[in-house]
Amino acid sequence: MQFPDGEKYELIYPELSIPQSAFNTNPKPEDIEIRLESTIGIIGTGLLDAIEEDDIRQQYASTAEYYREQGLDVSEYVNPNFWDAAANDFASGAWYTTFGSAGQLADGSAAPSRMVKRFTYALTRATLQDGPGANAVWNITNVSRPDRPKLYTTDAWAKAMSENSDVISAIKADPTSPYYADGTDAGIAEAVLNLLSPNTNQFDNQWYNFEPDMTTNQFYALMVWHRGLSIPRARNLNDPDVQRGKELFMEMGCASCHRPSWKTGDDNYWTPECIADKPLPRYQNQTIWPYSDMMQHKLYMKNDIHGSWCRTTPLWGRGLSRVNTGAEDRLHDCRARNEVEAIMWHAYSKKSHAYSSAEKFYNLSKADRDAVVKFLQSI
Template sequence: KEVIEKIKNDPTSPFWASTDDEISKRVNGLLKPGTNQFSNEWHNFEPEMSADHFYEFMVWHRGLAIPRARNLNDARVQQGKKVFMEIGCASCHRPSWKTGSDNYWTPNMIAGKKLPRYANQTIYPYSDMMQHKLYMANDIHGSWCRTTPLWGRGLAAINGSGVERLHDCRARNEVEAIMWHAYSKNSHAYNSALKFYNLSKADRDAVVMFLRSI
């Protein structure tokens, strides 16, 4: 209702209409993934780029890669990886995946132009791409958290995106992020976080070094 009122008070909105029912119809229609945004019964948007520029953007975007891992031959990094695996972190932060055939969907505006495919790639995201319950204080989404891919996170402090961790940036570093996994004994990651807590300082530091290397 609040959204409808705001739309009613803004005649420039593409969702504006004279009745609440018509506004609802427009919102539902224009936000449907299958709606042609440039040819429909409610509002036809103007393209922000040409089809050629969009194709060039997609070629560039599909070719983006994550940062290369670093310092993997360092003995402390190798020890950190060993401990990471032993205490069960990899049960959710799964190291590697093999991608599929890359049968992408081609938008109509670039139909007939082939995009590069990157099929059957071995990737190392350190995630199971699933959601688990961590039961943290002041949590959202009923405590469900997606397993964040860890690749590239070690460069956060260098590239300026900050060192905050977890979905809401509540953790100021890797150790805090890990320990938040053990806030509740109901957490799906409680046992692994507890094992991390009971490690020697040298092994905890080694795990952090490993996380910063991938």
């Protein structure tokens, strides 16, 4: 592939397969699809948590109105699972209601029964203290804590482990194992089945009572750190090339999804009961520059993200990727190896919500393309 001026670029995407032998379940899955998903950035998420729900609602409403005025199907451009175009308000799918534990707001008042989702690519989480970091430390690594007494597993896996002769033999050889039970094959199998179950309270059961992996104080320290992860200061903003790149970024329409700024509100954050008596950092009434509209869009890429809809990734701080990691991987599965590839993936399909903007980038001169990249690296 190449730009009109002859400069070449390449678009690659991951193709994955997992052999059935890798699945230690019974029965083994037969019809599976695999998608890669890179970890999301957690810097600045305390600031995103401070955006008011009404402001997010207004972003949805104004976006829906824009497409309505264009005579286009709003449900194609604004996820109908999150926005009810007829009611001009959030749809049921926009609300997060399954909090990991009871909680309250920062001012001590009772927590609402629901909150608007704003975190993760799939928009599955609404509040940082029950969000991508606080929750992921439990549901990815299974680090238990007082308010997370159950494992994030499956009954199929627990059953497979309880029927695995190698597992049973290894436990039987170690009487100190928490899964040893009465030392018989049947007793060990029962303990394994139940202690690995997602339905068993790890701290209060008849087989073995574990201690939490993370104490309440440790969880509080994690959240102080998590909410406090700041965004690096933008750089070289007075550089003429950076200023030209910003001008082009706006002219091409990139900011229609990568919304530059928001104003935080009172930041009356939700917090679980276990740390409700301890204050967390608040970010009230600040202008922030995440470059995200906090909504989902579709790019219609090859081997696309599961479900096609993907939240606009904040661009702030990403310009330091190479300095900090040695790589510039972009997009949800790191398929783009630099900013240019990331932009051109937005034009993979003419159905892409960002096709027009990416097409304009494609037709820029080499100097202007470099200016856009330099701007992205500055923020």
